[in-house]
Amino acid sequence: MEEQSTQTKEPTKQEWRGFWTLVAVQAQNAFNEKAVQFLLIPLGVWLWGQGSTLEYTLGAIFVLPYILFSPLVGWISDCFCKARIIQAMAFMQIIVMGLMLFCLFQHDIHGAIIWFTIFALQATVLSPAKKGIVKDMLGSKYLGFGSGIIEMSVVFVLLAAQIGVFVWYSYLLEASKTPSMPEGDGWHAAIVPTIVFLAIAVPVAIVSLILPRYPHKQGQARPFTWSLFYEHFIQLKYLWRHRLLRLSEIGISYFWFLAGSLFLIIIQIAKGIAVQEEDFSALCALLMSWLSGGVICGGVIASILCKRKNELGLIPFGAIGITISCLTMSFFAPSSLGSNICLALTGAFGAAYLVPLNAFLQDNCDPAHRGNIIAAGNLMDSLMGLVAVGAMLVLNELGIPAQGQFFLLFLLSLGITIVTLRLIPQEFIRMVGIWLMRCVYRPRIINGDRIPETGGALIVVNHVTYADALFVTLLSKRPIRFIVAEEFAAVRCVGWILEIFNSLPISTKNPREAIAKAAEGLKAGDLICIFPEGQLTRTGCLSPIRRGLEIIARRAQAPIIPVYMDGLWGSIFSFFGNRVFTKKPQHIPYPFTAAIGTRMDAETTDSQSVLKQFRRLSCICLEASCSTGKDSLLQRLEKRGNKPLVHWNGGFLTGLQIAAAVIDNQIPKEYPALAARWLSILLRSVQDTVDFQRYWMNAQQLTRVNALMPQSALLTTIGHDEPHEETVAVLWPILTLTPVHLIEQATTPISSSIGQMAGSQHMRRLLLSVIPPKQVPFYDFSEGSDISTPNMRWRPCHATPAGIVISMSMMKSVFKLGDGTVQLGMRARTRGLLLPGYRISAQGSAIKGPTLAIPYPVPPHIYIDESGFLAELTKEDQTSRDSSEP
Numbered sequence: 047m048e049e050q051s052t053q054t055k056e057p058t059k060q061e062w063r064g065f066w067t068l069v070a071v072q073a074q075n076a077f078n079e080k081a082v083q084f085l086l087i088p089l090g091v092w093l094w095g096q097g098s099t100l101e102y103t104l105g106a107i108f109v110l111p112y113i114l115f116s117p118l119v120g121w122i123s124d125c126f127c128k129a130r131i132i133q134a135m136a137f138m139q140i141i142v143m144g145l146m147l148f149c150l151f152q153h154d155i156h157g158a159i160i161w162f163t164i165f166a167l168q169a170t171v172l173s174p175a176k177k178g179i180v181k182d183m184l185g186s187k188y189l190g191f192g193s194g195i196i197e198m199s200v201v202f203v204l205l206a207a208q209i210g211v212f213v214w215y216s217y218l219l220e221a222s223k224t225p226s227m228p229e230g231d232g233w234h235a236a237i238v239p240t241i242v243f244l245a246i247a248v249p250v251a252i253v254s255l256i257l258p259r260y261p262h263k264q265g266q267a268r269p270f271t272w273s274l275f276y277e278h279f280i281q282l283k284y285l286w287r288h289r290l291l292r293l294s295e296i297g298i299s300y301f302w303f304l305a306g307s308l309f310l311i312i313i314q315i316a317k318g319i320a321v322q323e324e325d326f327s328a329l330c331a332l333l334m335s336w337l338s339g340g341v342i343c344g345g346v347i348a349s350i351l352c353k354r355k356n357e358l359g360l361i362p363f364g365a366i367g368i369t370i371s372c373l374t375m376s377f378f379a380p381s382s383l384g385s386n387i388c389l390a391l392t393g394a395f396g397a398a399y400l401v402p403l404n405a406f407l408q409d410n411c412d413p414a415h416r417g418n419i420i421a422a423g424n425l426m427d428s429l430m431g432l433v434a435v436g437a438m439l440v441l442n443e444l445g446i447p448a449q450g451q452f453f454l455l456f457l458l459s460l461g462i463t464i465v466t467l468r469l470i471p472q473e474f475i476r477m478v479g480i481w482l483m484r485c486v487y488r489p490r491i492i493n494g495d496r497i498p499e500t501g502g503a504l505i506v507v508n509h510v511t512y513a514d515a516l517f518v519t520l521l522s523k524r525p526i527r528f529i530v531a532e533e534f535a536a537v538r539c540v541g542w543i544l545e546i547f548n549s550l551p552i553s554t555k556n557p558r559e560a561i562a563k564a565a566e567g568l569k570a571g572d573l574i575c576i577f578p579e580g581q582l583t584r585t586g587c588l589s590p591i592r593r594g595l596e597i598i599a600r601r602a603q604a605p606i607i608p609v610y611m612d613g614l615w616g617s618i619f620s621f622f623g624n625r626v627f628t629k630k631p632q633h634i635p636y637p638f639t640a641a642i643g644t645r646m647d648a649e650t651t652d653s654q655s656v657l658k659q660f661r662r663l664s665c666i667c668l669e670a671s672c673s674t675g676k677d678s679l680l681q682r683l684e685k686r687g688n689k690p691l692v693h694w695n696g697g698f699l700t701g702l703q704i705a706a707a708v709i710d711n712q713i714p715k716e717y718p719a720l721a722a723r724w725l726s727i728l729l730r731s732v733q734d735t736v737d738f739q740r741y742w743m744n745a746q747q748l749t750r751v752n753a754l755m756p757q758s759a760l761l762t763t764i765g766h767d768e769p770h771e772e773t774v775a776v777l778w779p780i781l782t783l784t785p786v787h788l789i790e791q792a793t794t795p796i797s798s799s800i801g802q803m804a805g806s807q808h809m810r811r812l813l814l815s816v817i818p819p820k821q822v823p824f825y826d827f828s829e830g831s832d833i834s835t836p837n838m839r840w841r842p843c844h845a846t847p848a849g850i851v852i853s854m855s856m857m858k859s860v861f862k863l864g865d866g867t868v869q870l871g872m873r874a875r876t877r878g879l880l881l882p883g884y885r886i887s888a889q890g891s892a893i894k895g896p897t898l899a900i901p902y903p904v905p906p907h908i909y910i911d912e913s914g915f916l917a918e919l920t921k922e923d924q925t926s927r928d929s930s931e932p
Contacts, residue, residue, distance in 0.1 A: 061183045064258040065192060068183070069199050071132060071257075072176045074250040075139055077203035078243045079169050082146060082162055083108065084211040085236045087313070088330075089155060092219070092232035101313050105306065105435040107163050109428035111170040120422065123174035128182070129257040131175040136251035138168050143244045150237045173424050181408055182260040189409050194352050194401035198345030201397065205338030208309075212331035214239050285422040293469060294407045295423045297361065299430040300462055301400045304368065306434030307455060308337065308392065314438075315380040315448050329381070336386040340393030347394075348401040355523040356405045359477025362466040364399025368392055369463045372456035380448045476525065479516060486634055489520050492641040492670055497522050497607060502568035503645075504599045507609045508588060508660055509577035511619035512626065517611060518575055521640050529564055529576045550574070552594075561598050568602035578656060584861035584869045586615040586622075586751035587879040588660055590912055591653035599648035606651050608643035608659040612667030612882065615750050622752065624858065639671040661885035668883035669896040672746045674739040676732050680705050682780050691779065694720045694788045695795075704780075708732060720788050723765035728776050736899075743883075744850050744897040745777040750882045752871065753825065753841070753854040756782035758801030761822075764788050768806035769845035770827040775804065792816050802857075803838070813838055823857055829877070844877035844916050846902050852893060853878035853916045870913070877908065877916040886910055 057065070083104050090100030122131060142165045149157035176196070184192040218235035286292050316329035344364075351357045371392040378385035411419045441451050467474065497505070505526065507518055515528045532553040550567070552560035567574050576598070579589040599606050616622045617636060641663040646655065683691075686701025699721055707713055711733075713725045732738050748754050754774070762775040779786040787800060792815035800818060803809065806828040813824065818837040825841045826833075833840055841855035855878040856871025863869065872878070880886075884895040890910065892901035904910065911917045 057184050057188065061258055064256065065180070065183050067253060067257055068132070068176060068179065069195055071136055071250055071254045072172065072196065073199040073203045074246060075136065075169065075172060076200045077207045078139060078143065078247060079165050080204045080207040081211050081243050082143070082158075082165065082240065084208050085215060085239060086155070086158060086162065088212065088215045088219075089232050089236050092229070092235075093155065101310065102435055102439050104159070104162065105310065106432060107159070108166050109431040109435075111163075111167040113425060113428045113432065115167065115170055119171045119424075120174050120419075122171065123178050127259050128175040128179040129259040132172060132179070132257060133251075133254045135168050135172040135175075136247075136254045139165070140244065140247050140251060142168060143240065143247060147237065147240045147244060150233060150240060153233055170424070177404075177408060179257075179260065183258065189356065189405050191349055191352055193405035193408060194345065194349030197400055197404050198342070198349055198397060201341045201345060202338070205334055205341060209331045209334040209338060211239060212334065213328065216328050216331070282422050282425065285419055285426075288410075290410055291407060291419065294403050294410075295426050297403045297462065297466070298400065298407065298423060299426040300458070301396055301403070302427040303430040303434045304392075304396060304455065304459070306431045307438055307451070308389070310435065310438040310442075311448050311451050312337070314442055318448075319381055333381065333386070333389065336390045337393045340390030340395075341397045344394030344397030345401065348398040352401055352405060356402050356409065357473075357477060358402050358406065358470055359473040359475075360398045360402045362463065362470065362474040363477065364395045364397075365459065365463040365466045367395025368399060369456060369459040371395060372452050372459050376449045376453035376456060378449075472525070476519060480519060483516055483520060486636055487517065487520070488635045488637045489517070490637065490639045490671060491521055492639065492666060494521060494642060496642040496644065497524070497573070498605075499524070500571070502571045502602065502604045503573055503607050504564075504568060504595060504602070504604050504648075505573060505575040505607045505609055506578045506595055506656055507575060508611060509579045509582050510586070510611060510614040511617050512582065513617070513619040514577065514611065514614075515575070517614065517638070517640070518609070521609065521642070522573065524573050526573045526575050527567055529560065529574065557594065561594065561601065564598045565601040565604075568598070568604040574598075578653070581863060581867070581869065582621065583615075584621045584624075584752060584858075584863075585856045585871050585879060586620075587882060587914055588657065588664075589869065589914075591657045591660075593653050595656065596648075596652055599651065603648055606646040606648060606656070608646065608656060608663060609640060610643070610660050610663035610667055611638060611640045612664060612750070613638035613671055615752075621861075623755070624752070637671070639667040641666045641670070658885065661880075664882045665885055665895050668743065668747065672743045674742055675735075676708070676738065679732065679742065679777075679780060680708060682783060683708070686780075686783050690785065691783070692721065692724055692786055692788065693797075694718065694790075697721065699725075701783075704728070720764065720790055724776060724788060727764065727771055728780075731772055731776065740850065740897045740899065741772050741777055742781070744773045745781045747881045747883045747897065748773070748778055748851060748854065749782065751854055751879070752856045752858070753843075753878075754778060754782075754784075754804070755802060755857065756784050759785045759787060759797070759799045761787045761789055761796060761800045761803040761818075763790065763805045763808045763812070766806070766808045768808065768827065769847065769849045770804055770806055770825075770843075770851075772849045773845075773851050774825070774827070789816075825854065827851075832874075841872060842877050844908075846898070850897050850902075851881065852884065852902065853880050855879070870915075873913075873915055873917075875918045876911075877918065880910060880914045880916065 086104060087101050094100075142161055146158050146161040146165070149155075149161060177193075180192045180196060181189055215235045218238055219230040219232060222231035222234050223229070285295060312330060312333045315333060319329055348357075348360055348364075351360065371388045375385050375388040375392070378388065407419075407423060438451070441454075497503070505518070505522075507514060511517070515530075518528075519526060527549055529550045529552050532551040550560055550563050564574050564576075576595055578591045578595045580592045580594075581589055583589055595606065598604075614620055617638075618627055618630070620626065643659045643663050646659065683701040683705035688700045688702055690698035691701050691704060692699040697718060699717075704725070707725050708729065711729060713722050713729070717725065731741055749756070754760070760775075760779060762770070764771055764775055775786065778784070785799075787797060789796070789809075789812060792812050794816070796816055796818050798819045800822060802823050802825070803813075803818070804825040804827070805812075806826070807830065809824070810826065810828055810830060810833060813833070813835050817835070821837045821839060823839045823841045825843050827843050827845050829844070832842075839859075841857075843851065843855060844853045845851045855876070859870065859872040861869040861871060880893070883897065884893050886893060887901060890904070892903050893910075894901045904916075907919050908916050909919060
């Protein structure tokens with residue numbers, strides 16, 4: 047129950063205040079500990095020369111308390127209030143630093159080293175308490191973010207201490223040089239910073255008193271036993287037998303091995319390059335600055351990425367970066383610009399690698415033994431730190447240069463990279479795939495919180511492109527399993543990816559097995575996605591919904607979450623232009639909108655109710671994503687510039703000429719009658735802001751289907767008060783920057799550039815006499831009967847008397863699918879397919895949508911069939927329906 051509550055916990059303001067207080071307290075403690083260590087290192091060099099090996103001694107002292115006392119401090123963290131422990135250690139720090147300062151005044155470096163050992167013990171006690179309290183304060187939801195901030199603040203202050211102390215010590219040592227003491231006063235250079243660090247520790251310790259307290263759970267922690275002083279391997283055994291905890295801790299301990307190795311290599315490089323003793327501290331500071339800059343940048347970015355979800359894909363990503371950076375450093379001369387840049391990259395990738403690992407370990411600990419597990423982890427980290435000290439000391443004694451040591455780190459990192467890629471390839475591929483998708487696609491998510499954070503749910507999505515699965519992953523923080531057609535799984539590279547993501551292939555020959563597997567996944571708490579249309583749309587409109595989703599949801603008793611994705615028609619992955627992949631993207635970044643519907647009950651949901659939800663969500667997407675207003679229209683005209691947009695026999699209007707007429711709200715007298723009629727409709731449209739927004743949005747609806755094609759010259763009539771004029775003949779060409787050719791008389795020849803025609807009764811009459819030079823579709827809004835003339839493919843459409851387009855027949859009448867089935871773009875005795883952005887009233891008697899001022903009553907001779915066509919009733923059907931009405 048405790049773990050369940052932490053999954054959904056929202057921290058209070060007091061807890062957030064306590065968290066940031068914790069960040070300050072533990073960062074200041076870590077800073078002072080590292081600062082005094084890095085005061086002693088240059089002090090040792092000042093006392094004993096370049097042959098000093100004090101850095102190895104202090105490195106071993108730093109980790110030894112973790113190795114010797116990890117079980118005891120883990121037991122303390124589990125048995126006592128963690129806030130109390132943190133506060134006690136904050137005040138203990140003041141005492142220890144005061145005694146260390148006394149030793150420095152006495153010029154007793156050995157005594158200072160002893161008190162540094164006590165300081166390391168104090169940090170050992172603090173470690174499990176500060177880590178364990180993070181989940182108490184923030185819960186699992188923000189644990190990745192909190193853990194990242196804690197770890198990166200520690201790394202930041204450690205590096206800041208290293209750099210700052212080296213620079214400060216070097217400056218004070220230089221300032222203390224006198225003729226009588228040409229080498230400077232090293233004791234004075236160490237005493238002044240220590241006094242400042244001690245002064246800072248006092249107010250921070252006082253502030254720690256506001257930390258929120260979470261009493262330990264009675265009966266969960268075991269009583270004190272003397273075995274706490276030697277049961278290290280028992281703790282490691284507990285950690286080791288849990289596979290996930292074991293693997294995550296191995297990864298964490300490698301990071302600290304890497305960090306310790308890099309630190310000691312930097313010291314070696316500084317000693318090797320320094321010509322005079324006083325150069326040592328400045329060189330160390332410079333190299334640490336490169337490393338710290340990378341760690342800070344990588345840590346901040348990783349913490350932001352993990353703010354809402356612990357992004358495990360960062361682990362292999364960071365490991366790959368560390369491996370490449372270490373290999374590259376082995377080719378550059380130490381302290382060269384190339385080597386320093388790679389050092390910074392190593393720090394950045396290392397931070398990205400560490401943040402999710404720490405959060406994962408803390409989140410998956412048993413709450414009753416979290417302190418012991420963290421202490422066991424500290425023990426492993428410390429052992430690896432000690433191994434790093436020993437390994438670097440041996441390599442130094444063997445005379446292996448820094449470049450050779452970097453190459454050895456590359457080999458070790460390569461092994462870690464291979465392991466992480468084998469363990470969590472799906473997390474890495476998913477994360478990188480999402481990053482790449484976000485570079486090209488910009489989703490606008492409506493009601494994203496409706497996707498449940500826990501538990502199983504069946505997500506149903508309309509199917510527009512071959513990349514819909516990738517687009518859906520952009521909508522959810524949780525991993526999603528997809529039900530896919532078996533023929534895709536048979537493709538080698540695609541099948542490998544589907545297997546990594548644990549997808550569910552479905553066979554038309556044996557669908558029951560896939561349905562059973564999907565139901566089991568839902569019962570296990572997975573998010574499973576299905577495209578209930580069962581096919582990719584070739585029209586841009588919704589296809590009939592199949593019944594498989596009902597069976598899956600009812601068998602698992604799982605909720606259904608409808609999702610409608612809008613704006614993807616036109617993507618290179620869609621059938622826009624009657625082809626897929628072989629076209630250029632219309633714009634980058636490519637925006638699209640996704641609306642998540644309300645939760646639907648499995649028992650009461652059927653295919654028709656899902657279809658209704660899709661249509662309702664399409665209206666929400668249309669209203670949210672469409673640009674409206676006169677400014678949007680002027681921007682399109684300005685983009686057309688001096689290129690012709692409106693043509694007639696013997697003349698044309700450019701985009702800028704049309705924009706000037708709109709701005710002046712008048713038509714120049716020299717324009718011919720045909721152009722004046724086209725402009726008068728445009729000016730009348732923009733005068734009424736509300737009406738213009740609806741017509742402009744209606745023009746954008748037409749871009750969502752496979753009918754009128756942008757950039758394919760459009761032939762149309764104008765000025766006859768016909769329903770197609772405002773949206774199709776005027777606004778749609780401006781929106782898509784498609785050249786429009788105006789025709790008035792049958793004697794006017796049709797240009798060979800014409801690729802499509804639109805009109806009503808007047809165009810029908812003209813086509814009885816005028817023959818297009820090639821076959822083109824004619825989108826007919828006249829409500830007239832079928833016509834057949836040379837080089838004309840009739841495409842009946844429907845618009846309201848006010849001129850709002852309701853339905854369109856598609857460019858092609860039949861779309862053949864890969865499995866031998868077909869999608870119809872046009873059907874006899876219909877007026878086209880209902881456009882996206884419309885929904886049907888509960889009684890089926892009216893059409894609603896954001897482009898309609900009031901619901902549009904379906905004409906008595908028309909009904910909307912199950913495929914979405916506006917079908918015409920026969921006379922017998924009308925007579926039967928009329929006689930059945932009361």
